[in-house]
Amino acid sequence: MYYPYLRGKQFELLSLREFADIYSDNCKVFPVIEPVKSSFNSMKIALKKLQEKKISYALVLNPQVGELIRNTRTIEMELEQLLEDRDSWIPAYIVNSNSKGIIRQIQIMDYHHVMLICQDSVDSNNPDFEELIGLAVVTKVLINNDNRSLKRKLQKLGKEVIRLDDNFKPQKKNSDYVDIPEEKFTEEHRYYDIEDHYQGLGDYTVLTSDFLEGGRLPYAVAIHLTYEKNSDEIWVRHFVSDTNDDNTNIQGKFGEAAEKAVEFFERIPFSNDSIAELTGYYRNGQYPGLGVLKKISIKNHLELMNSIIS
Amino acid sequence: MRSYASIFSSTSFARLLKNEDFDFINKKIERYDSNKIGKNFTTYSEYIRYAYNSLKKDYRCEYIYKNELINEILLKKYGTENTVVINEFKVGNSVADMVLFNGTSKAFEIKTELDSEKRLSGQLNDYTKIFKECYVVTHESLIEKYLETDVKIGVIAIISHNNSIKMEEVRKATVSEEIDALVLIRSLRTQEYKNIITAYFGQLPYVSNFQMFDECARLMKQIPSVELNRLFIGELKRRTSNTQLLQSFYKELRQLCLSLKINQKDYLELSLKLSQPIKL
Numbered sequence: 001m002y003y004p005y006l007r008g009k010q011f012e013l014l015s016l017r018e019f020a021d022i023y024s025d026n027c028k029v030f031p032v033i034e035p036v037k038s039s040f041n042s043m044k045i046a047l048k049k050l051q052e053k054k055i056s057y058a059l060v061l062n063p064q065v066g067e068l069i070r071n072t073r074t075i076e077m078e079l080e081q082l083l084e085d086r087d088s089w090i091p092a093y094i095v096n097s098n099s100k101g102i103i104r105q106i107q108i109m110d111y112h113h114v115m116l117i118c119q120d121s122v123d124s125n126n127p128d129f130e131e132l133i134g135l136a137v138v139t140k141v142l143i144n145n146d147n148r149s150l151k152r153k154l155q156k157l158g159k160e161v162i163r164l165d166d167n168f169k170p171q172k173k174n175s176d177y178v179d180i181p182e183e184k185f186t187e188e189h190r191y192y193d194i195e196d197h198y199q200g201l202g203d204y205t206v207l208t209s210d211f212l213e214g215g216r217l218p219y220a221v222a223i224h225l226t227y228e229k230n231s232d233e234i235w236v237r238h239f240v241s242d243t244n245d246d247n248t249n250i251q252g253k254f255g256e257a258a259e260k261a262v263e264f265f266e267r268i269p270f271s272n273d274s275i276a277e278l279t280g281y282y283r284n285g286q287y288p289g290l291g292v293l294k295k296i297s298i299k300n301h302l303e304l305m306n307s308i309i310s
Numbered sequence: 311m312r313s314y315a316s317i318f319s320s321t322s323f324a325r326l327l328k329n330e331d332f333d334f335i336n337k338k339i340e341r342y343d344s345n346k347i348g349k350n351f352t353t354y355s356e357y358i359r360y361a362y363n364s365l366k367k368d369y370r371c372e373y374i375y376k377n378e379l380i381n382e383i384l385l386k387k388y389g390t391e392n393t394v395v396i397n398e399f400k401v402g403n404s405v406a407d408m409v410l411f412n413g414t415s416k417a418f419e420i421k422t423e424l425d426s427e428k429r430l431s432g433q434l435n436d437y438t439k440i441f442k443e444c445y446v447v448t449h450e451s452l453i454e455k456y457l458e459t460d461v462k463i464g465v466i467a468i469i470s471h472n473n474s475i476k477m478e479e480v481r482k483a484t485v486s487e488e489i490d491a492l493v494l495i496r497s498l499r500t501q502e503y504k505n506i507i508t509a510y511f512g513q514l515p516y517v518s519n520f521q522m523f524d525e526c527a528r529l530m531k532q533i534p535s536v537e538l539n540r541l542f543i544g545e546l547k548r549r550t551s552n553t554q555l556l557q558s559f560y561k562e563l564r565q566l567c568l569s570l571k572i573n574q575k576d577y578l579e580l581s582l583k584l585s586q587p588i589k590l
Contacts, residue, residue: 248496248523255520285518 002305003202008035011291013046015298024053028309031057036066040078051088058092058115065211096121099128115140124150162200170208174220177238185236205301220244221253226301251287258282274300314361315371355584362562375420377565382477394551397569402436411546417441421448439490443483491530506541
């Protein structure tokens with residue numbers, strides 16, 4: 001299984017909806033969603049779609065970033081109707097030094113399948129943490145940085161352990177990608193199971209693990225698209241505009257970046273729903289907006305991982 | 311004194327409007343003025359007036375200049391009929407503090423006693439590329455220095471007057487019809503430059519959206535400057551603006567209301583909140 005970690009923002013959620021529409025019959029993607037917005041409209045539409053299409057997901061109930069930090073109650077109340085159907089989703093908790101509180105939450109709500117997401121600050125020998133992972137209802141645990149002693153400990157307890165990788169290396173400005181046409185993204189999809197004995201693989205898609213709000217109109221347009229460079233490696237390619245002196249003429253810059261992307265994927269040749277969508281905008285001379293570009297980048301990565309992961 | 315300046319922050323007021331969060335004002339009162347409640351002021355709006363007047367006398371930050379520019383020059387001298395005022399307007403590599411469009415176009419750059427004039431020549435150089443009249447707004451003690459920068463630039467000054475201040479136009483700006491189409495198009499929104507091209511040429515060029523900017527820029531250069539000035543001003547006057555409402559706002563908060571683009575309904579809510587007695 002592939003576990004993309006996504007923040008519940010408009011275009012992240014839209015990419016999940018569109019992915020669900022195409023791949024519901026053949027889905028190896030188990031999204032992990034951290035709510036970050038106090039308005040729940042896009043979240044409700046997206047979760048409803050995932051449930052309709054029978055795609056299981058994990059919902060983080062104790063977000064650590066955004067507008068809902070430590071606001072478990074609001075999330076449970078706002079999404080009450082959707083969350084009633086407990087077979088369609090599992091609750092997830094981010095663990096740092098808050099194991100006691102999480103145990104209490106799980107018991108109050110009587111959850112039967114729980115995912116934990118371990119942050120670096122987790123002390124795996126802390127008695128509270130040991131009590132938490134000792135709960136039989138904790139079935140899936142995401143860990144990062146290939147923390148081997150923690151992995152062993154969890155596997156002894158019979159948990160499914162999933163590695164969560166922070167693969168996307170952000171640059172300060174989009175124009176910095178001009179000098180990095182492409183870079184290696186991951187090879188873990190080849191090794192995480194058979195060689196490294198993980199039960200699943202996760203990443204932050206083509207976004208950085210840091211939570212960033214808003215943003216200004218950029219000087220350069222960059223489109224980040226992952227692809228299978230060879231049978232062992234996934235690379236990310238950065239398609240960047242050429243005229244990057246100020247923040248005007250964003251349409252023209254999109255045209256420059258999209259042209260490079262379209263040509264590249266025609267040459268490989270490779271296409272999927274996301275690449276086809278981008279090609280469509282380019283051919284019609286249509287600028288879709290920066291949010292839609294982000295959606296396409298994420299959706300492309302979901303499509304790619306879905307086709308690769310066994 | 312300096313710390314009163316941070317009361318007039320648009321992010322704080324946006325939060326106050328949204329969540330009724332008085333924290334940023336309460337902290338100041340607690341630290342400096344809790345003993346004056348009931349004597350010098352009782353409500354939040356009275357406290358804001360008190361803080362504003364203290365700043366006006368002893369620490370004239372940029373907010374005071376901008377707000378007095380609205381009160382003393384815009385409302386008293388120019389009037390707001392048929393006028394659009396915009397707070398912070400990008401031109402070339404600079405951002406004009408305040409700009410105004412009525413029959414003409416004016417840009418204002420504020421240089422308080424606390425500012426350095428380092429970037430001024432670059433800024434004025436940018437503004438004069440698309441604005442008919444450009445002004446430096448400064449303190450009376452600095453008038454001489456700014457009169458010397460460029461004879462075409464107008465100078466407006468804050469003048470201390472007994473216990474209060476007023477603002478005067480020391481020198482009128484020279485009106486210039488010169489306009490740089492390539493700088494202009496970069497200050498406009500997509501729909502605005504398209505409207506200008508359509509208005510002058512009758513239609514948009516037949517190119518894809520990706521080439522539209524470059525093609526419009528090429529065409530815009532062909533429009534005679536008097537005509538381009540007229541179209542530019544006409545287009546900017548169509549921007550949504552609360553300029554007509556400025557007169558009705560608390561006179562200490564006009565600049566804040568302008569930068570937050572506050573409408574009548576928001577203002578009603580804001581003034582209701584501010585008329586409450588101070589609760590620490």
